[in-house]
Amino acid sequence: MATQASALTKAQPVEKLTVHFNVLSPIHIGTREGALLPMEYLYHQGSIWVVDESKLGRFLLQRNLMDQFIQEAFSKNLKKHGLSGFFERHARNAPLNQLAPEVAAYSVPGGQPDMGEFRPFVRDGFGRVYIPGTSIKGVLRTAYLYAVLKNEASHTQSGPHPREREIEGRINGLKTERNRERAKKFLSAELQRNLLQSWDLACGGSEQNRDILRCLKVRDAYPLNDKVQTRVIPISFLCKKSDGTHYLSQKPREGGDSTVWVEAVVEGTFVTEILWDQRLYEAFQRENPKKSLPFSRTPSPKEFLILAMKMNKDFLAHETAFFGSKGVSEAGLVRSWYEKTKEKTKGALFRIGFGSGMLSTTVNLLWSEKLRQEIRNVCGHDRGTEPAPKSRRVWVKSKKECVPMGWAEIPLADSATPDASKPSSPPAKASDHSVKTSPPSIVTAPSVTTTTPSKPKTATAAPSVASSLPPSSLKPTSPRGHVPEAKPSAPSDLVGQARSVQLTNRLAMERLLKSMENAEEVQARQAARVLKERMERERLWKSTRFRTDIEAFLEED
Numbered sequence: 154m155a156t157q158a159s160a161l162t163k164a165q166p167v168e169k170l171t172v173h174f175n176v177l178s179p180i181h182i183g184t185r186e187g188a189l190l191p192m193e194y195l196y197h198q199g200s201i202w203v204v205d206e207s208k209l210g211r212f213l214l215q216r217n218l219m220d221q222f223i224q225e226a227f228s229k230n231l232k233k234h235g236l237s238g239f240f241e242r243h244a245r246n247a248p249l250n251q252l253a254p255e256v257a258a259y260s261v262p263g264g265q266p267d268m269g270e271f272r273p274f275v276r277d278g279f280g281r282v283y284i285p286g287t288s289i290k291g292v293l294r295t296a297y298l299y300a301v302l303k304n305e306a307s308h309t310q311s312g313p314h315p316r317e318r319e320i321e322g323r324i325n326g327l328k329t330e331r332n333r334e335r336a337k338k339f340l341s342a343e344l345q346r347n348l349l350q351s352w353d354l355a356c357g358g359s360e361q362n363r364d365i366l367r368c369l370k371v372r373d374a375y376p377l378n379d380k381v382q383t384r385v386i387p388i389s390f391l392c393k394k395s396d397g398t399h400y401l402s403q404k405p406r407e408g409g410d411s412t413v414w415v416e417a418v419v420e421g422t423f424v425t426e427i428l429w430d431q432r433l434y435e436a437f438q439r440e441n442p443k444k445s446l447p448f449s450r451t452p453s454p455k456e457f458l459i460l461a462m463k464m465n466k467d468f469l470a471h472e473t474a475f476f477g478s479k480g481v482s483e484a485g486l487v488r489s490w491y492e493k494t495k496e497k498t499k500g501a502l503f504r505i506g507f508g509s510g511m512l513s514t515t516v517n518l519l520w521s522e523k524l525r526q527e528i529r530n531v532c533g534h535d536r537g538t539e540p541a542p543k544s545r546r547v548w549v550k551s552k553k554e555c556v557p558m559g560w561a562e563i564p565l566a567d568s569a570t571p572d573a574s575k576p577s578s579p580p581a582k583a584s585d586h587s588v589k590t591s592p593p594s595i596v597t598a599p600s601v602t603t604t605t606p607s608k609p610k611t612a613t614a615a616p617s618v619a620s621s622l623p624p625s626s627l628k629p630t631s632p633r634g635h636v637p638e639a640k641p642s643a644p645s646d647l648v649g650q651a652r653s654v655q656l657t658n659r660l661a662m663e664r665l666l667k668s669m670e671n672a673e674e675v676q677a678r679q680a681a682r683v684l685k686e687r688m689e690r691e692r693l694w695k696s697t698r699f700r701t702d703i704e705a706f707l708e709e710d
Contacts, residue, residue: 166432170454173424174284174374174503174561177494179386179417179548181274181507181558182284188270191235192226195257197249201264201385201416202257203273204236209256218243237266261416263385271385271414272507277373278660282383284423284505286371291514292505293427294349294366296461299516300447301348306519313521320520324527336532341515353440365446367701368434369457374425381421387412388508388558391483392544399480402544413546415507423561427454430705458563462501468512469495469502472557475540486555487547500564508546508558517541647676651683656693666702681706 195202213219221243225231231239240252253260259280264271274282306314323340330336350360390402390411402411429452437444448456469491476488494502504513511533512518517525525541536543549555647669654661665684669677681703688694688703697703 166430168429168431168453170427170458171424172427172454172458172563173377173422174505174563175422175500176381176418176420177498177502177560177562178490178556179384179388179415179419179508179558180284180505180561181272181415181417182288182505183272183415183507184275188272190232190270191237192231192239193236194271195237195240195249195253196235196264196266196268197237197253199264200260200262201271202253202260204256205258208258212252212256216244216247261383261385263416264414268385268387268412268414271416274383274416274418281379282376282381282418284374284425286373286425288505289374289425289427290366290369290371292503293369293371293457293461295514295516296457296464297366297447298344298348299464299519300460302344302516302519304447313524314519317520317524320524321527324524324531327531330531340528340532344516352437352444354436355440365434365437368430368437368452369454370428370430370701372426372428374423377422377424381418381423383416383418385414385416386419386548387414388546389483389549390544391481391487391547391555393475393480393484393540394543395539397477397479399477399484401481401483417507417548417558427457429454429457458501458503461503462563465502465504465513467518468504471512471518472545475545482552483547483549483555486553487545487557490554490556494560498562500562503561503563504559505561506559510545511542513559647672647680648683651680652687654684656684656688656691656697659698662699666699669706677706 189203193204195204210219213222222231222239225239237249240247240249244252261273275285277283302314302316305316309315320340323343327336327339330339346360349366350364352363352365354363356362391399392402393399434452446452447460449459450456473488473491473495476484476491478485511529517528520528522541526536526538529536529541546558547555548558647665650665650668654665656662665680669680672680684699684703685694685707688697688700694700
């Protein structure tokens, strides 16, 4: 039996699960650049047009407006009045409805003329919205830690969590730390080292190398059939006082509600693949026979989703109880939204992105209210004995509807499934050249086999940008509008591609890794050796995001 099991694992080292996320409330995943200023977008007739820097530059040169643009940028008029005001003053012969497509990469409905700035949704090099796999894995990582710590408390009949005294000691040691972000990292680092990064390996290595969740890989989630709806919407801060009264946060000087404008996905379905590396897990098991995972069955992508489902079930109950009837009516509307969502949702709830809040992104729901307050006061803003956390980010859609941020549903197998089963652009972030598909108990459609990415569209005025041209014929455009120079076509053989690929070009690397997954094992391993040698020569090996994927091809070397 042992021999048969070993042979099965060698033939099928990676288990893959295709997962659909149906958007229930606005989801926003921000970019590295943060918010766009008024000089970086145009507002016209109910839509926001995000500027393409190269297009804008060509337009200014053609209209002899570059000098005026530079002068206004230095005089701060451009920042104050925005790009729309600049064109109204200097390009009167070009109406905004004609001008906007000439200088913009894409447009998004929503927003308003005087909103100041807004936060765009993250896009890939072809301008398509997506949810990074790292964001999804972060949720699963939190769910894993939550399950481990909740199991520790299951043996305690009453009283605080057995680790609370330990956490209190760390908080007391951080009270003199002025940098709040550093305090957060110090507080969570010890828990992660103890619960995730304490697994031994024969080869040793750093704490990150000994992290058990190296076995878990998540690909970027793309819109199903390239169909999601994004809007630029205002997000308000709904707060609660210690006496239970709810209120909307106000601007300290100008008055009025505090508002953050974001581009959010308000409707649609994302699809991704979650993978569990069984071969790497067995290497961990051999060196750690006494350690176990918080799963009821064999570790798999499905088991991680079950952990997330259980964590969010606890969180949903807490959030429903948080909102009462005292104060502004929006609190009752959010409570009603949670109650209705709990009744009508057949699948597992999943929360992600901006506005998820402290309790969704940490294990703090397991601690007492008093300890949560101390953590908040030391690692965030000192609010004394106010509830921790005291505010929630919400979208006030109307006087009769107010919804929280970041909720999605993962339909179960017996619920309705989408028409199609393939993502519009399945990315290649994990090596699964021999894959076992798990039973579809949390799969919303038949498992997606590994294929080449579907044909994207060029950046247009639509929120989801795509093209009928193959990816190799396009020039990827960053969210800020920078267009990289076109590269010569790569050689057809994998080793040749590995020798010529631009190592810092994410899209090119992902396409090459996708080809390696579908190639013969010997050829893929040779290409992986070339990539590793080149990265080591150029001192990129330790920092590259593709290190784990490349190592997967070299494990038997």
